[in-house]
Amino acid sequence: MDIVEQLQQLGIALGGMAFLMLIQILVVDRLRMGAKHVPGTPIDADQESLLLRASRTVANTNESIAAFILVVVFCVLADAYAVHAEYAASGVVA
Numbered sequence: 001m002d003i004v005e006q007l008q009q010l011g012i013a014l015g016g017m018a019f020l021m022l023i024q025i026l027v028v029d030r031l032r033m034g035a036k037h038v039p040g041t042p043i044d045a046d047q048e049s050l051l052l053r054a055s056r057t058v059a060n061t062n063e064s065i066a067a068f069i070l071v072v073v074f075c076v077l078a079d080a081y082a083v084h085a086e087y088a089a090s091g092v093v094a
Contacts, residue, residue, distance in 0.1 A: 009086035
């Protein structure tokens with residue numbers, strides 16, 4: 001079996017993660033426009049604010065994506081079984 005075929009599901013998991021990040025960014029941008037938030041100014045620390053919660057979601061994703069990508073790269077470079085790498089990546093996305 002070709003290595004490309006083995007890592008196809010891993011690529012799908014990475015694409016899924018990228019799609020989710022894009023959706024998060026679009027939601028935050030839409031909420032900022034709706035709230036007429038001035039770019040570059042802090043968001044009010046109101047725990048009931050959907051804008052604050054959505055912004056924190058994006059920040060959490062930005063913090064964790066680096067570790068996710070490093071683990072995926074390590075799996076590929078360590079020649080791990082593709083099935084195990086796919087399962088690990090899909091578990092993070094799902």
